[in-house]
Amino acid sequence: MYAERASRLTGAVVWTNTPTAPGTGRVLPDGCMDLLWYDGRLLVAGPDTRAHVTEGAPGPWAGVRFYPGAAPALLGVPAHELRDRRVDLTDLWPADRVRRLAARVNAAPDPASGLEEAALSRAAETDPPDPLLRRIVAALDAGRPVATTAGELSLSARQLHRRSLAAFGYGPKTLARVLRLQRALRLARAGTPLAETAARSGYADQAHLARDVRELAGAAPGELLGRRG
Structure with a gap:
């Protein structure tokens, strides 16, 4: 089951998804990038040029979908380097920093709210998007x-x-x-x-x-x- 709500971060959306049955899913291109949580790990979904087919991994997912153009400043990487890719956040940031952040998200009342707090905290540390x-x-x-x-x-x-x-x-x-x-x-x-x-x-x-x-x-x-x- 998929659900989403507007985030306190301007233009962003907080979402959760718990597959109700095994099988593949389809994530359509939308011009956005997402910070993802799955099984205690933090990942980043880059901008898609074609549908991304998921394999129906069991268990809940959570994410923050950033407004188009907002994520690169927060992540510190140009968007084209992540085009059509899903990567661990440790591929972009130092592993110890990601471990601390993952611990905060995992300790939150729910992963979605933990991700949102992480995104808000990061946004407060960086210049706003152009x-x-x-x-x-x-x-x-x-x-x-x-x-x-x-x-x-x-x-x-x-x-x-x-x-x-x-x-x-x-x-x-x-x-x-x-x-x-x-x-x-x-x-x-x-x-x-x-x-x-x-x-x-x-x-x-x-x-x-x-x-x-x-x-x-x-x-x-x-x-x-x-x-x-």
Whole structure:
């Protein structure tokens, strides 16, 4: 069973997941990075370009999903170095530091709240993310073309690409595509017909939506949404 709530850390989400049956799961690209807890260990999920298929590991998981672009400053590593990867936090930070942090999380009333406190503590020690990153996300999530976004933010195409790689893990065109997929899924899950979903999300047509879903999510829209026909 999956559950989430808004975090006290701006833009972040705290979530828990306890698989109810063995089997694989599918984590879709969303432009975000996560700090994870599993079986007493701390891990980091980098930004995905395609669906990440999980193996249904038993036991509860917990995580803090950071707003796009926020995690690299907290973790001290550019996002593109973690693209499509899941790594132990000890791969990024000294082992003794991670052990102390894991002990704090494990001693918390629940791992999710422990992770949130750890994230809040780390955020208090670091400079806040560049406000420009939120403006990039907002513009691309509104469906604005990459060239238009760069011009409105007084960036060259190369500057926008470089900032995007470090903050989001991939270039602005890929980020725009991922954000468009998430817009479409929100509409479709709310019951919007797929043809209308495609039009409102910025796809050329329903076939374009279906192709993008298959490429990014590894499944047909009906399969992903649990619909027939």
